[in-house]
Amino acid sequence: MIERFSLWDRSMAGIHISSHPLVRHHLVALRNPQTRSPEFRRTVRNLTLLLASEATAHLPLRTVEALTPLGTAPGGMLADRVAIVPILRAGLGMADGLLELIPDAEVWHVGLYRDERTLQPREYYNKLPRQCAATLAIVVDPMLATGGSAARTCQILHNAGISRLIFIALLAAPEGVAAFSASMPDVPVFVGAMDEKLNAAGFIVPGLGDAGDRQFGTSEPAGDHSVAIP
Numbered sequence: 001m002i003e004r005f006s007l008w009d010r011s012m013a014g015i016h017i018s019s020h021p022l023v024r025h026h027l028v029a030l031r032n033p034q035t036r037s038p039e040f041r042r043t044v045r046n047l048t049l050l051l052a053s054e055a056t057a058h059l060p061l062r063t064v065e066a067l068t069p070l071g072t073a074p075g076g077m078l079a080d081r082v083a084i085v086p087i088l089r090a091g092l093g094m095a096d097g098l099l100e101l102i103p104d105a106e107v108w109h110v111g112l113y114r115d116e117r118t119l120q121p122r123e124y125y126n127k128l129p130r131q132c133a134a135t136l137a138i139v140v141d142p143m144l145a146t147g148g149s150a151a152r153t154c155q156i157l158h159n160a161g162i163s164r165l166i167f168i169a170l171l172a173a174p175e176g177v178a179a180f181s182a183s184m185p186d187v188p189v190f191v192g193a194m195d196e197k198l199n200a201a202g203f204i205v206p207g208l209g210d211a212g213d214r215q216f217g218t219s220e221p222a223g224d225h226s227v228a229i230p
């Protein structure tokens, strides 16, 4: 069956669920338990490029004259000073992709892990600069499950004086999106797909497992993947 969608045609207030065919295509590999870390990381990067392109589609520009070999052309450059904020550790792979699109962005690392019992985020690292001069922060994390980690990170950024935020995730659960938008109504959320639900352990179902472990190979047996040369 061939499915046809227009981009972002299922937008709710502030929540943008991608229906880009390439996003849907790459999510199949990302979800597959047979996908090993190298391909998983490449896929995270590709999905980030696609989602980031949509998430940044309406950023303001300042008008410039672009120099060409034959003269000048009217041009535009990002008006914002951008900070990319990966939530450690799973957000790291997304930050790499986003940096390719916005190479001048600063990268501010925030480390959170979820307490397995309470599912509440615990902060263990914060590398925001002393003077936060960015005017826009783009927060990235592959998974928006209960929404606790996303909301805590946005609160940290608000407390640092950053009022304009965008959140990008690869997968989200409806419960988490609802909780996040209730606490951060002004932060637009761009996700690759909205899954069915959270399970009792707070994992997105059907989801893709643990995005951090799958990116960094910490859930895989070491294994020998060499090919014997006859």
Ligand code: PRP
Binding pocket: 087, 088, 089, 090, 091, 112, 113, 114, 119, 121, 141, 142, 143, 144, 145, 146, 147, 148, 149, 150, 176, 202, 210, 211, 212, 213
């Ligand atoms: C995962 C994920 C998010 C968080 C989502 O990280 O990458 O940061 O859980 O859950 P929430 O929406 O319920 O807060 P995890 O705590 O497993 O840490 P890791 O990135 O180091 O693997």
